[in-house]
Amino acid sequence: MEVVEEANKILEEKINTVIDIEYIPYVNKQEEILKKLYANDQVDVIDYRLQDLKEYIKDLNIADLTDLLPVYYPEIMGPSIDLDSMYTNGRIYQLPRVSTSAFQQRTCLVIDREFYKAAKEPSVETMKDVMALYKFGIEHENEQGDKFLDGDINRHFICIIFDVLRLCIQENGYTPLAINTFFALKDGEIIDLFETDIIENCYHYLADMYSQNALSQTFLNWINWAPRPNSKLPGLSMALTSFGMNSYYAIKDPDEFNRRYVTMFIGEHDPYSYKTLHPIFTICDNGSADRSVIACRYMYGNKELNQMLTYGVEGKHYKFVENQIENIWHDSRSVFNWWPSIVNDKFYLAMDYAPEGAEQYVKDFYDHPKQVISGVNNGKLNSYVNLAKADQELNDAMERRQEVYETLYFYEKSLSKGIPYEEIVSDLGKSRQRVLLEFIKEHINNLKG
Missing domain, CATH: 3.40.190 (D-Maltodextrin-Binding Protein; domain 2)
Structure with missing residues (x-):
């Protein structure tokens, strides 16, 4: 896919990493993922929340991220972030993303x-x-x-x-x-x-x-x-x-x-907005868990890269028309939001069917957040x-x-x-x-x- 190829150019230049994505069929998704993991297919990151995660931590060598996150993802340790939902057996085994949501x-x-x-x-x-x-x-x-x-x-x-x-x-x-x-x-x-x-x-x-x-x-x-x-x-x-x-x-x-x-x-x-954690990635402990955390965080937190992963490549997959994005469709398909787990609203660009002022509306949640009750x-x-x-x-x-x-x-x-x-x-x-x-x-x- 062109988007991944272009994204890898940025990843390799900035953090000396490239990604290779393999799609898993939606039908029997967990079964297919477990099959690959048990086959030891050199999987680094799983974009899926395994059901009954604690049953697979040891067998599948799932990485314990508890001590890695404060070092490589410090923003999730902020006082307004509630980490309680992230723990399994007292440790963190899934990489979350920090989202700002409208109340x-x-x-x-x-x-x-x-x-x-x-x-x-x-x-x-x-x-x-x-x-x-x-x-x-x-x-x-x-x-x-x-x-x-x-x-x-x-x-x-x-x-x-x-x-x-x-x-x-x-x-x-x-x-x-x-x-x-x-x-x-x-x-x-x-x-x-x-x-x-x-x-x-x-x-x-x-x-x-x-x-x-x-x-x-x-x-x-x-x-x-x-x-x-x-x-x-x-x-x-x-x-x-x-x-x-x-x-x-x-x-x-x-x-x-x-x-x-x-x-x-x-x-x-x-x-009115608030921050939430959404567990999105499970990382395998294959000797490079720290690199996986760095790469996932960079894809989510870097504006240029995240907008590319969300909207595609400008001129190939979309164009700007009066400061809004117009999709360029290929074979009746659009790449917009093709990888929903990685979408970061902080870098939102208004689509051409969004209401006037949409981009500023989203931006205000980050730049001018308000509390309903002080x-x-x-x-x-x-x-x-x-x-x-x-x-x-x-x-x-x-x-x-x-x-x-x-x-x-x-x-x-x-x-x-x-x-x-x-x-x-x-x-x-x-x-x-x-x-x-x-x-x-x-x-x-x-x-x-």
């Missing part, structure tokens, strides 16, 4: 360009703005005489409940702690969203749109997005989605997608979810909330049966929910450093 991803609107232009390209910031576009779409036709939104001809507004809830919560000035638990922060106070009218209003928005026959609760399919009248998959005319979903996956036929659709950020946003690691704000499971009363309260979320998740089913919002939340139990809220407040207060 809550930003909401994006994807809309047919002709549709948006016909609506006079309005500013879209709130759910009411989205509703206004929806109303326009079901009432107006495109140049072919078809309604912009019409379920009978497979022209849908595609939105999962998660994205609708997030937009409704954020536009009211709240920062959700976890969408599916319905707790949020506003003005420094943790709020039970069921004590507000936000969730009810959200359900009524969905009910209104559902009654007009152009709403779909499914995920936006980046492969089969075209609104084909006879397709069983919902066709895209307008959609709510998250930035993460439309920025790190290759879209089928991106040129046609860009011709037909525009993507934009909507709603307010603050760069003194509390954003990555620990949802730790109450697992802690509540240890107490029967708290766990019961959480389960009731999860049941509501699952009902809302499949909102088409609820709406088709005419189930009112009051019935959906009738089993929450106000007293036990208040006990849960007080527990969460106390827990998060204890997290403050």
Whole structure:
């Protein structure tokens, strides 16, 4: 592969190392990997998390990285990094990557360009703005005489409940702690969203749109997005989605997608982020484990090399068009994100189907990170979810909330049966929910450093 050949030129020049990659079939992947390892095939690095790793450490001579990481990968030893999940029998046997993640991803609107232009390209910031576009779409036709939104001809507004809830919560000035638990922060106070009218209003928005026959609760399919009248998959005319979903996956036929659709950020946003560890590589102790750690870290941490491994070679696999990347497809294939384990968001380059400002959005997580609650690691704000499971009363309260979320998740089913919002939340139990809220407040207060 051209990308590996070019990457090896950099690796050899900088750290006197080259890599040779062998693909393992996805079917029976672990079985095939173990077969090669037991055959002693001089494997240095495995890009796979072996199940039941501790059973293979001795037999397969898996390298103990505990003492190597502070020397060759010191950034993972930082105070904001939680290493607890990395240990097996008190030692570290997998090489992790440090990722910076959005506490809550930003909401994006994807809309047919002709549709948006016909609506006079309005500013879209709130759910009411989205509703206004929806109303326009079901009432107006495109140049072919078809309604912009019409379920009978497979022209849908595609939105999962998660994205609708997030937009409704954020536009009211709240920062959700976890969408599916319905707790949020506003003005420094943790709020039970069921004590507000936000969730009810959200359900009524969905009910209104559902009654007009152009709403779909499914995920936006980046492969089969075209609104084909006879397709069983919902066709895209307008959609709510998250930035993460439309920025790190290759879209089928991106040129046609860009011709037909525009993507934009909507709603307010603050760069709340947190660092996490993701175990990605298992390294064999064949006498060069230190070299393997150095090479893997360099591929992940060097900007020039990582962008090449993520996007390909400029001029061969992509080109810049108005400061965004346009894929150059070869034999109907793209190299973008061909090795997802190595992708480093820190070096993100906006694809041509990403919303305007996408690159700066990602950059802010690294350059201008903010805390939702001063003194509390954003990555620990949802730790109450697992802690509540240890107490029967708290766990019961959480389960009731999860049941509501699952009902809302499949909102088409609820709406088709005419189930009112009051019935959906009738089993929450106000007293036990208040006990849960007080527990969460106390827990998060204890997290403050």
